[in-house]
Every structure is written in C-alpha cells, then in structure tokens.
Amino acid sequence: MMWKDLPTPCYVADEKKLKENLRVLQKLEKDTGCHVLLAQKAFSMFSLYPMIGTFISGTTASGLYEARLGREEMGKENHVFAPAYKEADMKELVKICDHIVFNSFRQYEKYKELCKQSAQIREDGKPVSVGIRVNPECSTQEGHEIYDPCGPGSRLGVTKAEFREDLLEGVEGLHFHTLCEQDADDLVTTFRAFEAKFGKYLKKMKWLNLGGGHHITRPGYQLKQLKQLIAYIRATYQVEVYLEPGEAIALNAGYLVTEVQDIVKNGMEILILDASAACHMPDVLEMPYRPPLRGGYEPGEKTYTYRLSSMTCLAGDVIGDYSFEHPVAIGDRLVFEDMAIYSMVKNNTFNGMPLPGIALLKEDGTVEMIKTFGYEDFKERLS
Numbered sequence: 001m002m003w004k005d006l007p008t009p010c011y012v013a014d015e016k017k018l019k020e021n022l023r024v025l026q027k028l029e030k031d032t033g034c035h036v037l038l039a040q041k042a043f044s045m046f047s048l049y050p051m052i053g054t055f056i057s058g059t060t061a062s063g064l065y066e067a068r069l070g071r072e073e074m075g076k077e078n079h080v081f082a083p084a085y086k087e088a089d090m091k092e093l094v095k096i097c098d099h100i101v102f103n104s105f106r107q108y109e110k111y112k113e114l115c116k117q118s119a120q121i122r123e124d125g126k127p128v129s130v131g132i133r134v135n136p137e138c139s140t141q142e143g144h145e146i147y148d149p150c151g152p153g154s155r156l157g158v159t160k161a162e163f164r165e166d167l168l169e170g171v172e173g174l175h176f177h178t179l180c181e182q183d184a185d186d187l188v189t190t191f192r193a194f195e196a197k198f199g200k201y202l203k204k205m206k207w208l209n210l211g212g213g214h215h216i217t218r219p220g221y222q223l224k225q226l227k228q229l230i231a232y233i234r235a236t237y238q239v240e241v242y243l244e245p246g247e248a249i250a251l252n253a254g255y256l257v258t259e260v261q262d263i264v265k266n267g268m269e270i271l272i273l274d275a276s277a278a279c280h281m282p283d284v285l286e287m288p289y290r291p292p293l294r295g296g297y298e299p300g301e302k303t304y305t306y307r308l309s310s311m312t313c314l315a316g317d318v319i320g321d322y323s324f325e326h327p328v329a330i331g332d333r334l335v336f337e338d339m340a341i342y343s344m345v346k347n348n349t350f351n352g353m354p355l356p357g358i359a360l361l362k363e364d365g366t367v368e369m370i371k372t373f374g375y376e377d378f379k380e381r382l383s
C-alpha cells in the first residue's frame with residue numbers, strides 16, 4: 001500500500017526513525033553496560049516488539065496486562081512497577097516478570113513469601129528479583145505537576161521518612177522515576193538527592209533502576225553526562241543499572257494521518273478533521289501541547305490560518321491553530337507528527353469516534369496496514 005491510500009484516521013509508525021532511536025539506545029547499552037527497557041505505557045505497538053527486542057534488553061510494565069504483553073510479544077527481560085498489586089495479579093506476575101518493584105514496604109511484606117517461592121513455579125527456576133521504588137523528593141520539573149512524582153503528596157515511591165531498613169531482607173534493587181522529557185543534568189541532580197538519602201542501602205543491592213523520562217533520542221540530549229553517571233554508579237556501587245524510557249524509544253517516530261471533512265467559519269476558518277484531540281491524541285489536551293503538523297506553521301506566520309478541530313461534540317476538542325502556505329480544502333490530508341508515543345495507548349471511542357488504524361511506514365517507503373478497527377471495537381467494550 002502507498003501512503004496516499006491509507007484510510008483515515010490512521011496512526012503510522014515510522015520504522016526507519018524507530019530504528020534510528022533504537023540504535024542510540026543499543027549503543028548506550030553497549031558503551032555503558034546498562035540495560036534499556038521499553039516502558040510499554042508510552043508505546044505498545046506489539047507487532048514491532050520482536051524488532052525492538054533485537055536492539056534493547058526488554059520491556060517494563062505498569063501492571064499485569066502490559067506485563068503479559070511484554071512477555072508474550074517480546075519475551076525478553078520483563079519488569080513491572082505498580083503503586084499496588086492485587087493478589088490475583090501478583091500470582092501471575094511472579095511467573096512472568098524478572099523484576100517486581102513495590103511502591104511500599106507493606107506491599108512487599110504482603111507478597112514477600114510469594115516472591116521468595118516463585119523459583120518453584122518459574123520456567124527459569126530463579127526467584128523473581130524484588131525492588132523498592134523510592135522517592136528522592138527532588139523536583140526537577142516545572143509546570144507539569146501531573147507528571148512530577150516528586151511533587152507534594154505524591155504516592156509514588158517510599159520517602160526517606162517511611163523507608164524501613166529493617167524490612168530490606170530479600171530486596172535486591174532500588175528504583176526511582178522522577179523525570180519527564182528531561183536531560184541528563186536533571187538526572188544527575190536527582191541521583192545526587194537519591195544518593196544522599198538512599199546511597200547507603202544501594203551498597204547492599206544488585207541493581208538500580210533509573211526509571212524513564214530520559215529524552216535520550218532528542219537531538220542535543222546530554223548523552224555524555226548520562227554515560228558518565230552510569231559509569232559512576234556501576235563503579236561506586238557495583239550494581240546493574242536499568243533505564244526504562246518510553247518516549248525516547250519512539251520519539252518522532254510516528255504520525256497521525258487525518259482528512260479534512262468540512263470547513264466552518266466563526267471569526268476564523270475552522271477545519272473539521274476526522275482525528276480528535278480528545279479521542280486520538282489526549283495528551284494534546286492533558287499536557288497540554290500543540291503537536292507538530294507537517295507543512296503547518298505558527299498561526300499568522302503564513303497566509304492561511306485555521307483552527308484544527310474534530311468531529312466530536314466537545315467544544316474544547318481543538319488541536320490548535322496553524323497557518324499554511326496554501327489554502328486548505330475539504331478532502332486534504334494533514335499529518336500530525338510525533339504521534340507514536342502516548343497516542344494509541346491512550347485513545348478511546350468517546351462520541352463513538354472510530355479508532356484510528358495502525359500502520360507501518362517501512363524502510364523501503366511502502367506502507368503496511370497492520371490493524372483496522374470498526375464498530376465492533378466500540379461496542380465490545382460497552383454493554
């Protein structure tokens with residue numbers, strides 16, 4: 001299939017760009033001896049997991065379903081962190097995960113025996129490796145409070161005040177996740193805060209997981225500083241180092257293709273698209289941000305400015321205002337960029353909107369339609 005034949009709306013992952021990102025991460029593993037895991041919550045396009053698994057060490061999950069997906073579709077190292085685990089889920093997780101990270105000592109106590117005995121029921125005959133997520137209480141991000149696990153009252157990670165040295169028996173690793181789209185200098189700042197509070201426990205551990213939020217594949221990322229930090233941690237504490245980026249894996253490696261359905265006027269020209277911010281790119285409203293658009297400029301920068309909106313009935317379902325060099329016509333296709341991450345994993349059928357198809361732009365320039373969705377997918381999850 002060719003690009004112009006794609007049904008709309010449609011997510012298109014870009015294989016070439018994805019591999020460019022993965023090569024950077026693969027080299028990071030090779031140069032530093034660290035392990036890189038795909039945080040599936042950002043990008044769960046599992047048809048690509050076998051390919052992704054040829055570059056990096058494995059997957060990480062936010063709960064049972066993602067853990068199962070990682071295990072079934074990539075089948076490499078499989079980790080999980082969740083603020084709490086249900087008992088039925090934990091019984092499965094100890095079979096399919098290599099690392100399980102707990103968010104409290106109470107949760108660890110609850111499942112300690114199950115983890116200990118897991119060797120008997122696991123294929124590899126080794127017990128699951130247990131970690132505790134800690135909260136370094138060091139905020140390095142501003143403006144995005146919902147993405148700051150170090151913010152006031154955060155439930156994510158054990159604070160120093162709540163840390164239980166007396167309950168560490170059987171714990172092999174520590175985990176922190178505090179960043180969002182950040183550079184290595186903020187990671188260094190966070191690590192220093194972590195080290196001051198928890199460094200003495202790290203000496204007894206086998207591994208440290210630095211979480212996600214590392215914008216490693218963004219041009220200009222401070223890769224050298226990251227490598228230096230990993231080298232320092234490995235040399236000083238003799239631990240394995242894990243990173244679990246989501247965004248960095250598929251950053252700028254996907255698109256959302258949409259078609260202009262109508263143009264209405266209310267003080268300005270407004271495009272009605274078959275893609276929706278609320279349904280197909282919820283981070284646009286949640287973050288909020290203005291997604292890059294191919295051939296689109298800041299409003300007023302070029303001659304023709306439009307507001308881009310959708311077919312839902314939500315007044316606020318507006319993607320943003322963009323200007324173009326040429327007038328836009330009904331039937332034109334627009335391409336939103338950087339739409340691989342936090343898009344298809346978060347979409348929904350609000351207003352009965354169809355879910356976008358999922359396609360792959362291959363390295364040879366052809367496009368493969370991998371999956372399409374229809375009325376049944378809308379109906380199936382309702383009753």
Ligand SMILES: *Cc1c(COP(=O)(O)O)cnc(C)c1O
Pocket residue numbers: 039041042081177179180181211212213214244245246247248
């Ligand atoms: C969200 C999350 C990640 C991935 O974060 P990105 O910003 O997509 O890199 C990794 N680990 C944990 C625990 C997370 O919550």
